[in-house]
Amino acid sequence: MSILEKVNYPEDIKKLSISELYTLSEEIREFLLYNIANTGGHLAANLGVVELTLALLYTFNPPEDKIVWDVGHQCYVYKILTGRKERFATLRKLGGLSGFPKSKESIYDSFDTGHSSTSISVALGFAIARDLNHKDYNVIAVIGDGALTGGLAYEGLNNAGRYNGKLLVILNDNQMSISKNVGAIAKYLSKVRTQPRYFKLKKATDELVANIPFIGEKLNQLVRKLKGGLKYILFPGMLFEALGFEYYGPIDGHDIKKMCEVFENVKNLTKPVLVHIVTQKGKGYEHAERFPEKYHGVPPFDIETGNHLTDTNSKSFSEVLGDKLCELAKENQKIVGITAAMPDGTGLTKFAKMYPERFFDVGIAEEHAVTFAAALAKEGFKPFVAIYSTFLQRAFDQIIHDVCLQNLNVVFCIDRAGLVGEDGETHHGSFDISYLTLIPNLTVMAPKDTKEFEMMLDFAAAYHDGPIAIRYPRGTTKIVGVYEPILFGKSEILVEGSNLAIFTVGRHVSMLYDIIKENNLNVTLINVRFLKPLDVELVEKITKTHKKILIVEDNTVIGGLGEKIKGIIAEINSLNLVKHIGLLDKFIQHGSISELYSLLGLDKENLKNVIMELIAD
Ligand SMILES: Cc1ncc(C[n+]2csc(CCOP(=O)(O)OP(=O)(O)O)c2C)c(N)n1
Numbered sequence: 001m002s003i004l005e006k007v008n009y010p011e012d013i014k015k016l017s018i019s020e021l022y023t024l025s026e027e028i029r030e031f032l033l034y035n036i037a038n039t040g041g042h043l044a045a046n047l048g049v050v051e052l053t054l055a056l057l058y059t060f061n062p063p064e065d066k067i068v069w070d071v072g073h074q075c076y077v078y079k080i081l082t083g084r085k086e087r088f089a090t091l092r093k094l095g096g097l098s099g100f101p102k103s104k105e106s107i108y109d110s111f112d113t114g115h116s117s118t119s120i121s122v123a124l125g126f127a128i129a130r131d132l133n134h135k136d137y138n139v140i141a142v143i144g145d146g147a148l149t150g151g152l153a154y155e156g157l158n159n160a161g162r163y164n165g166k167l168l169v170i171l172n173d174n175q176m177s178i179s180k181n182v183g184a185i186a187k188y189l190s191k192v193r194t195q196p197r198y199f200k201l202k203k204a205t206d207e208l209v210a211n212i213p214f215i216g217e218k219l220n221q222l223v224r225k226l227k228g229g230l231k232y233i234l235f236p237g238m239l240f241e242a243l244g245f246e247y248y249g250p251i252d253g254h255d256i257k258k259m260c261e262v263f264e265n266v267k268n269l270t271k272p273v274l275v276h277i278v279t280q281k282g283k284g285y286e287h288a289e290r291f292p293e294k295y296h297g298v299p300p301f302d303i304e305t306g307n308h309l310t311d312t313n314s315k316s317f318s319e320v321l322g323d324k325l326c327e328l329a330k331e332n333q334k335i336v337g338i339t340a341a342m343p344d345g346t347g348l349t350k351f352a353k354m355y356p357e358r359f360f361d362v363g364i365a366e367e368h369a370v371t372f373a374a375a376l377a378k379e380g381f382k383p384f385v386a387i388y389s390t391f392l393q394r395a396f397d398q399i400i401h402d403v404c405l406q407n408l409n410v411v412f413c414i415d416r417a418g419l420v421g422e423d424g425e426t427h428h429g430s431f432d433i434s435y436l437t438l439i440p441n442l443t444v445m446a447p448k449d450t451k452e453f454e455m456m457l458d459f460a461a462a463y464h465d466g467p468i469a470i471r472y473p474r475g476t477t478k479i480v481g482v483y484e485p486i487l488f489g490k491s492e493i494l495v496e497g498s499n500l501a502i503f504t505v506g507r508h509v510s511m512l513y514d515i516i517k518e519n520n521l522n523v524t525l526i527n528v529r530f531l532k533p534l535d536v537e538l539v540e541k542i543t544k545t546h547k548k549i550l551i552v553e554d555n556t557v558i559g560g561l562g563e564k565i566k567g568i569i570a571e572i573n574s575l576n577l578v579k580h581i582g583l584l585d586k587f588i589q590h591g592s593i594s595e596l597y598s599l600l601g602l603d604k605e606n607l608k609n610v611i612m613e614l615i616a617d
C-alpha cells in the first residue's frame with residue numbers, strides 16, 4: 001500500500017516521518033500528473049508546491065489555522081490532502097471539484113480566490129478578526145512571485161507591516177508568473193536568491209556573538225542596534241524588513257525538513273513574518289520543468305510526449321490578435337501592445353518578439369496597464385491593451401477616470417468574454433457588456449468570428465475619436481462567411497425574414513445563423529456588432545416590422561444587450577413579444593462551455609426550440 005493511499009487529512013500527515021513525507025511527495029506528483037493529464041488544469045504550479053504543502057500541513061492545523069492561497073491555482077495538493085483525494089478525478093468538471101479554493105466545497109478552504117494578489121489583505125483581515133475574537137490560531141498567506149507584481153499585494157503589505165500580531169506570509173518564488181516574471185521586484189528577488197547568505201548568516205552571527213564569553217550578550221544587543229546599517233548591507237530580505245516584516249530566507253522550497261523547522265520557529269512570533277522559499281515550477285515532470293509556461297494551465301495531455309490533446313486546427317481569437325497587431329504595427333509606428341502578465345494567453349507573444357521596444361508586459365497589474373496606456377495615448381501613441389474580461393474588472397475606475405474621461409485613443413482587446421469553461425465562476429467574462437457600456441465615450445464592439453475580428457481591429461486602428469473596446473470569446477467560433485463593411489454604430493443584418501427577429505452578438509451569431517439556415521426559417525438575424533453605440537435606428541425599425549423579438553447574449557442579463565434593446569422598445573411604446581436569453585444573475589459554476597450553455601439554455605438545441613415555439617405561437 002502506498003503512503004498516499006493511507007493519507008486523507010492533515011492529521012494523517014502529522015503521523016509520518018520526514019523521510020515518509022519525501023516518499024509521499026513523489027507519490028503525489030505521480031497522482032497529479034495522472035489526473036491532470038485527463039482533466040486538464042494548472043499543472044506546473046502544483047508540481048512546484050508539493051513539499052511546501054506537506055510542510056504546511058505538518059506544521060499547521062487547518063481548518064482552525066487559516067491558509068490563504070493567492071490566485072488559488074496551486075491548491076490541488078492541498079485539496080488532495082484535505083479530504084478530496086477520492087473526488088480529484090472530477091476536478092474542473094461540471095459538478096466536480098473546482099480548480100480553485102472554494103469555501104462551499106470544503107471547510108479547509110478558508111477563502112475563495114482566482115484573481116491574483118488578494119492573499120495578504122485576506123490574511124490580515126483574518127488575523128485582526130481573530131484578535132478581536134480573542135482567539136489564537138495561525139493565519140498564513142501563500143503568495144507567488146508573480147502575484148507579488150500586483151498592486152493589491154502592496155496595499156496588503158503596507159497595512160500588514162504595521163500590524164503587531166501573528167501573521168505569516170510565505171513567498172513562493174519560482175521565478176515565473178505564467179510567463180517569465182517581470183519588473184523591479186522580480187529583479188530584486190533574483191538578487192536575493194543569488195545571495196543565499198541571509199538565513200545562515202543571521203543564525204551564524206547570532207550564535208557567534210552570543211558565544212563570546214562575558215561580552216556576548218552586550219555585543220548581540222549592539223548588533224541588533226546596528227540593524228539599520230549592518231543588516232542593510234548583509235541581509236538581502238531588507239525590503240520586507242523595511243516594510244515591517246521579519247524576513248526568513250531564501251529557503252529551499254523542496255526541503256521539507258528545513259521548511260518544517262522554519263515554520264515551527266516562526267509560528268508563535270507575534271509579528272508579521274515573511275518566509276521566502278524558492279521552488280521550481282513544474283518540478284518532477286521534465287516537460288514542465290523545461291517549459292513551465294506551456295504547462296502552467298494545460299488541456300488534457302499525453303504524459304509521455306507532453307503533447308496537448310486539443311484540436312488546434314482553427315486559429316483562436318487570441319492568435320488572430322497577435323498576427324493582426326504585428327501587421328498593423330508595421331504600418332503604424334505609434335501602435336504599442338500592452339498585457340498584464342498574459343502574453344501567451346492574449347496572443348501577444350509574437351508581437352513581443354517582433355516589436356520588443358513597443359511591447360509591455362506590466363505584470364499582474366491591470367490597473368497600471370490601463371493608466372499607463374492612457375498616458376501613452378495622451379502622447380500620441382495608439383495602445384492596444386489586451387486583457388481578459390474577468391481581469392479587466394480590476395481596472396474599472398482606470399478605464400473611466402484615466403481613459404474615457406479624456407476620450408483617449410486606447411483600444412481594449414478584451415479576451416475570454418462570455419463563459420470560459422473549466423476555470424469557472426472567478427474567470428467567466430460574464431459582466432463586460434454591462435460594465436463597459438455604461439461608460440461615456442467608450443465604443444464597445446463584438447465580432448461574430450475571427451474574420452470579423454480582423455475587420456474590427458482594422459477599424460479600431462483607423463479610429464481616432466476615442467477609446468474602443470472589442471470583446472471576444474476564448475478559443476474560436478465557427479466562421480460565418482458573410483460580412484458587411486463595418487460602419488460606426490451600425491449592426492449587420494445577416495438574414496432577413498418576417499416571423500421573428502433575433503438580435504445577438506459574438507459566439508451566438510454563428511450558432512443562430514446555422515439554426516436558421518439548417519431549418520430554412522423565415523427569420524431575421526442581426527449581428528449587433530456595436531454594443532455601444534447601439535444601432536437604435538435599426539432596433540426601432542425592426543420593432544415596427546417584427547411582432548416577435550428574441551435577444552441572445554452570453555453576458556449577464558443585468559445591464560446587457562437585452563435590457564438595452566428592451567429599453568428602446570419600451571420607449572416607443574411598442575407591444576412586441578420580446579424574449580431575452582442571457583447569463584442568469586448569479587455566479588456561474590465550472591464545466592465545459594457546451595455543458596454550461598445547455599444548463600443555461602444558450603445551446604443550439606434549446607435556442608432552436610425557443611425559436612420554433614416563438615414562430616409557432
Ligand atoms: C488579476 C489577475 N490577473 C491575471 C491572472 C492570471 N494569472 C493566474 S496565475 C498567474 C501567474 C501567477 O504567478 P505566481 O503567483 O508566481 O504563481 P505560480 O504560477 O508561479 O506558482 C497569472 C498571471 C489572475 N489570476 N488574476
Ligand SMILES: CC(=O)[C@@H](O)[C@H](O)COP(=O)(O)O
Nearest residue numbers: 071073114297345420423474
Ligand atoms: C489561474 C489563472 O488565472 C490562469 O492560469 C487562467 O486559468 C488562464 O486561463 P486560460 O487557460 O483561458 O488562458
Ligand SMILES: [Mg+2]
Nearest residue numbers: 144145146176
Ligand atoms: Mg511564480
